Amino acid sequence: MSTNILLLCGGDGAEHDISLLSASFIEEQLNKTEDFYVLKAVIHNNQFLVEDKPGYFDNNKTFVFDNHKFDVDCVVPCIHGVPGETGDIQSFLEILNIPYIGCRSQASRYCFDKNTTKLHLDSLGIPNSPYKIIPLPNEQYKQIALEFFDKYKDIYVKAASQGSSVGCYHVTKRDDVWDSIIEAFSYSTEVVIEKNIVHRELEVAAYEIDGELKISKPGEIIIPENKFYTYDEKYSQDSGTTTTVEPEGLTDEEIHTIQNLARRAFVGLKLRDLSRIDFFLSKEDGILINEINTFPGATPISMFPKMLEHNGDKMDVFLAKAVYHAIKEHEKGENK
Ligand SMILES: Nc1ncnc2c1ncn2[C@@H]1O[C@H](COP(=O)(O)OP(=O)(O)O)[C@@H](O)[C@H]1O
Ligand SMILES: [Mg+2]
Known part of the structure; x- marks a missing residue:
């Protein structure tokens, strides 16, 4: 059968x-x-x-x-x-x-919402970019946002519950802060503002196979200078962005730190089966988790399958094992 x-x-x-x-x-x-x-x-x-x-x-x-x-x-x-x-x-x-x-429903929701991700990372002691949650577009939060901008002078404004860089803006002018926040609110009921981290963009595949949690070596997203990883940079034909599963010049210590933080996030946020965990490697700010994707892209250019295969596993075998495991766990009443 x-x-x-x-x-x-x-x-x-x-x-x-x-x-x-x-x-x-x-x-x-x-x-x-x-x-x-x-x-x-x-x-x-x-x-x-x-x-x-x-x-x-x-x-x-x-x-x-x-x-x-x-x-x-x-x-x-x-x-x-x-x-x-x-x-x-x-x-x-x-x-x-x-x-x-x-991932189950709760872990998915925590990770999709950039604010609940950050609250969890903070509580797990996992470094992430300095931020403020903007829950409402009112005068009180406008002041908080402007003070935050005055401190860092260069920030990101992001719709809290969105992906693929929709509702995500790089803001370098004080006059643009509030307009960008209002724009971000059109995509999500909450907004987060973050310090701009000057960084290299690294990510790992974190996945379970035969009951073992594996963290791949980091891959890198190399984005042209003066750009960030926008929707077009991610998916358009003429994107200048390239990716590699063998980034140059990472030290063993950096790789180890990234893998260790990914493992702690996977376990602490109770993820299951698969995720892609994205990092910023920054001279000034160290190694930070940017976000966790609970069902990462698997298009021909996507990193999750590439990193998993580069780590010695096969995507079809991984999926087959995850399916059989889900059925078995469910029989034991452990879906939730
Ligand atoms: N705090 C930040 N500092 C620098 N770049 C950022 C920051 N936040 C986001 N970015 C850039 O914007 C991109 C999209 O942001 P991200 O939080 O990953 O949203 P999404 O869930 O839409 O992928 C990132 O891949 C990165 O290039
Ligand atoms: Mg992202």
Whole structure:
């Protein structure tokens, strides 16, 4: 009997299209396991669509679409941003009692929200950039934001619950601070402002395989000077950004510190199966965690699969093991 996998992708957030690219790659990898039968459903306009036909879950772990019934053994929620990395789809699957791979709902939500990530990192003693949470666009927080700017003179303003650099601005003029914050509020109910960290951008794949947490060697995102890692730099054809899984000139100590911090974040934030943990390496500010992605991109240019493979593992084997593990854990009642 085959293992039926429902591959969920899309979502109605800013990262819908990227999620579809990742899902094609993940589908290809899942199909390498002979035992797997994969059905792909795209979340769009609050519907689950299988080749544009709407489907729904009945109450027996069955996904029904176009007069077909698909008994779901495991879900792979390949969604970046809403509603996958926000933890919503995981909560939904927990209510339906369906096994899924990846981080649970609470860890997903903590990590997707840049403010709750920072509060957790602080409490775990993990260095991150100096910041202020801006929960409301009112006069009180305007003053706090301007004082913060006066201290650092060069800041980032970011929508707290967004990915792919949507609602993220580099601000070097005092007059632009508040306008950028108002703009960021159009993407998220909270905003975070951070000191600009002059840095090299490094990231690791943190993943569990056969019950062992592995942290890859850091890879590097090399962004052209005077730019930051914007949506276009991430995904556009003519992006000047390059990536490497063998960054030059890192000391063993730097690599060790990065891996150690990643391990502490993975364990402390109770992540599961996979994540990509992003770092800033800065002469002035040391090694900081920038953010944690609970379902990292898996497009042909994405770093997570590259770093995992460079670390000696195979993406298809990793996914297969995660699926079997999720099913087994679920049988023991340990999905949550
Ligand atoms: N505090 C900061 N200092 C310097 N660069 C930053 C800072 N915060 C963000 N950036 C730049 O903006 C990019 C996007 O920010 P990030 O927090 O990773 O948001 P997203 O979740 O959208 O990827 C980063 O990859 C980095 O290039
Ligand atoms: Mg990022």
